[in-house]
Amino acid sequence: MSATLDNDAFDRDYTLAELLPEPLCKAVGPALAHLLGADCAVLDADGAALWGSAPAGAARAPLTLELEPIGWLAAAVPAERLRAAATLLRQLCLARVRYLMAGALHTESVAADYRALLEKHAALEVSEARYKLLSEELEQRVAATVKLLDERQRQLYQAEKLASVGQLAAGVAHEINNPIGFVRSNVATLGRYLDTWRGLKARLADAPAAWQELDLDFILTDSADIVQDSIAGIDRVARIVADLRGFSNVDRPEEEVADLNPNIEDVASVVRGQLPAGVALQLDLHPLPRILCLPGHINQVLHSVIRNAVQAVQDGGRPGTVTVRSQAAGDGVDIAVADTGVGMSAEQLTRVFEPFYTTRGVGQGTGLGMTVAKDIVQAHDGRISISSQPQAGTTVTIHLPA
Ligand code: ADP
Numbered sequence: 004m005s006a007t008l009d010n011d012a013f014d015r016d017y018t019l020a021e022l023l024p025e026p027l028c029k030a031v032g033p034a035l036a037h038l039l040g041a042d043c044a045v046l047d048a049d050g051a052a053l054w055g056s057a058p059a060g061a062a063r064a065p066l067t068l069e070l071e072p073i074g075w076l077a078a079a080v081p082a083e084r085l086r087a088a089a090t091l092l093r094q095l096c097l098a099r100v101r102y103l104m105a106g107a108l109h110t111e112s113v114a115a116d117y118r119a120l121l122e123k124h125a126a127l128e129v130s131e132a133r134y135k136l137l138s139e140e141l142e143q144r145v146a147a148t149v150k151l152l153d154e155r156q157r158q159l160y161q162a163e164k165l166a167s168v169g170q171l172a173a174g175v176a177h178e179i180n181n182p183i184g185f186v187r188s189n190v191a192t193l194g195r196y197l198d199t200w201r202g203l204k205a206r207l208a209d210a211p212a213a214w215q216e217l218d219l220d221f222i223l224t225d226s227a228d229i230v231q232d233s234i235a236g237i238d239r240v241a242r243i244v245a246d247l248r249g250f251s252n253v254d255r256p257e258e259e260v261a262d263l264n265p266n267i268e269d270v271a272s273v274v275r276g277q278l279p280a281g282v283a284l285q286l287d288l289h290p291l292p293r294i295l296c297l298p299g300h301i302n303q304v305l306h307s308v309i310r311n312a313v314q315a316v317q318d319g320g321r322p323g324t325v326t327v328r329s330q331a332a333g334d335g336v337d338i339a340v341a342d343t344g345v346g347m348s349a350e351q352l353t354r355v356f357e358p359f360y361t362t363r364g365v366g367q368g369t370g371l372g373m374t375v376a377k378d379i380v381q382a383h384d385g386r387i388s389i390s391s392q393p394q395a396g397t398t399v400t401i402h403l404p405a
Pocket residue numbers: 307311312315342344345346347351355360361362363367368369370371372373374397
């Protein structure tokens with residue numbers, strides 16, 4: 004922005020009274036009279052005296068500025084001398100004009116600077132208000148985005164959990180079906196045996212023959228077997244239920260200082276219940292420092308990774324092993340899940356953690372297992388890394404700090 008100067012400072016016409024104010028007249032007038040050797044008067048454009056008084060018969064010499072007469076010098080002296088004195092006075096007036104002009108210019112430019120500053124200030128205030136508005140808007144948008152991300156993340160957790168729970172339910176149903184079946188059949192057999200005992204009651208008079216005929220020796224032995232067998236079956240169901248309970252910690256939100264080995268055992272137990280033929284699951288657990296964690300979330304990670312390993316062995320099309328190994332490592336815990344399955348291509352390796360990336364068929368994989376696993380591990384300040392060789396196998400290592 005450039006300051007515009009008022010043209011008045013240059014263009015205005017000065018009157019003689021302005022150029023020769025009273026104090027100046029009082030100093031210059033007597034000096035002129037002395038030089039002229041006669042009384043003299045300084046008159047304005049209208050002939051009014053600014054200083055002195057014109058004697059009778061005095062001549063007038065004009066004082067001109069830019070061809071305009073702005074006043075006169077009057078004295079009764081020869082014309083030449085009067086003109087010389089007028090020239091002096093005129094030079095004085097010119098010097099005064101320049102002085103006044105410079106003064107006006109200075110004032111004007113200061114005023115212009117001030118006006119420019121005011122304008123700048125006003126503009127700054129406007130832009131400051133705009134930035135404030137923008138920053139408020141930005142803050143709101145960031146808050147909204149964070150909320151949306153939170154929501155999406157919860158949805159991801161939920162989707163993977165639902166997939167786990169679905170598989171789990173199928174596995175559990177399968178697992179429980181078998182013991183329930185034979186316990187039921189055992190109880191039915193015991194019921195029939197009781198009928199036989201009832202038959203003995205009617206023939207107590209001839210007890211030894213009846214005992215023999217009813218084959219009660221066998222029934223006694225077999226009953227004991229059946230009871231043993233049934234207890235074992237019911238224990239198996241109870242164990243499955245206990246495993247499930249440990250596993251379903253997924254919704255327990257509190258942090259705990261936990262030894263992760265029992266978690267690994269819980270999860271392995273659940274996975275074992277639905278292990279396909281040709282896949283062996285081995286544990287190689289070593290003492291671990293206790294770590295502060297969300298055990299339910301860690302279970303979810305272990306389940307996703309172990310399930311992937313089992314699937315990889317199955318996909319490999321030959322018998323294989325999944326080994327879960329735990330050990331203390333530096334400042335925390337290392338859990339490595341190694342499989343002898345299909346392995347991963349370079350492209351798969353770069354994309355495993357991508358949400359919804361899956362190589363499984365429609366309805367078979369969510370593509371969220373590893374995404375959520377990484378998320379949970381990072382939320383525990385941990386790391387998850389993968390090394391893999393196509394057709395040889397994969398090792399997923401989870402490191403969690405103590
Ligand atoms: P999903 O199991 O639902 O496909 P994940 O996020 O668990 O989703 O895994 C993504 C993909 O990474 C899998 O589809 C598979 O291609 C690959 N993957 C994960 N773990 C292994 C593994 N142990 N061996 C081979 N491939 C694996």
